[in-house]
Amino acid sequence: MKSWLRHHALSFAQTMRRFAANPFASLLNAMVIGVAIALPLGGYVLLANLQQFARGLVTDAQISVFLASDASKSDITEIDRRLRRAPGVTRVAFVGREQALAGLKRTPGMAEVVATLPDNPLPDAFVVTLAENEPELARRLEQEIKNLPRVAHVQADSAWVQRVSSLLNFAALGQDLEPDRIEGDGHQRKAE
Numbered sequence: 001m002k003s004w005l006r007h008h009a010l011s012f013a014q015t016m017r018r019f020a021a022n023p024f025a026s027l028l029n030a031m032v033i034g035v036a037i038a039l040p041l042g043g044y045v046l047l048a049n050l051q052q053f054a055r056g057l058v059t060d061a062q063i064s065v066f067l068a069s070d071a072s073k074s075d076i077t078e079i080d081r082r083l084r085r086a087p088g089v090t091r092v093a094f095v096g097r098e099q100a101l102a103g104l105k106r107t108p109g110m111a112e113v114v115a116t117l118p119d120n121p122l123p124d125a126f127v128v129t130l131a132e133n134e135p136e137l138a139r140r141l142e143q144e145i146k147n148l149p150r151v152a153h154v155q156a157d158s159a160w161v162q163r164v165s166s167l168l169n170f171a172a173l174g175q176d177l178e179p180d181r182i183e184g185d186g187h188q189r190k191a192e
Contacts, residue, residue: 061130064155066123071150091129
């Protein structure tokens with residue numbers, strides 16, 4: 001045991017002499033070793049935090065459906081019925097022109113702008129909430145809704161859903177988890 005301790009003491013003394021002889025090079029070597037050790041750990045922490053942040057951003061996927069200005073009450077009723085029957089839709093909310101204008105007036109700084117308008121330029125609209133944050137479902141529904149009569153414009157957040165989905169899958173791969181094992185409530189199951 002004494003020879004082992006003596007050997008280690010001599011090795012430590014020799015190392016300290018080399019450090020003292022070249023302090024700049026020794027400091028650079030220590031920094032390079034520190035960075036090399038910190039990179040994988042930093043990458044793991046970054047991915048874990050990014051995944052948690054992205055989960056906090058994920059909301060229900062929605063599609064906004066803006067109607068033509070000449071849409072009648074019967075057109076609105078028919079569109080509402082067809083939207084509610086679409087597969088993958090969990091909620092359909094109608095936002096009338098007057099309701100949208102009142103909401104715009106409540107936005108800070110917009111009341112003065114709205115007061116200068118001669119009439120209400122906002123269209124009637126529907127906000128369609130999807131059952132899943134599935135990019136393909138959002139794209140398919142967006143195309144179907146665009147073909148409905150008296151629909152002027154459809155705005156889907158499918159690109160946003162796809163980006164968040166890709167980000168979560170990337171983060172899951174970085175943590176050695178299968179992407180399809182990530183549950184929607186923010187908890188993870190270990191790969192079996």
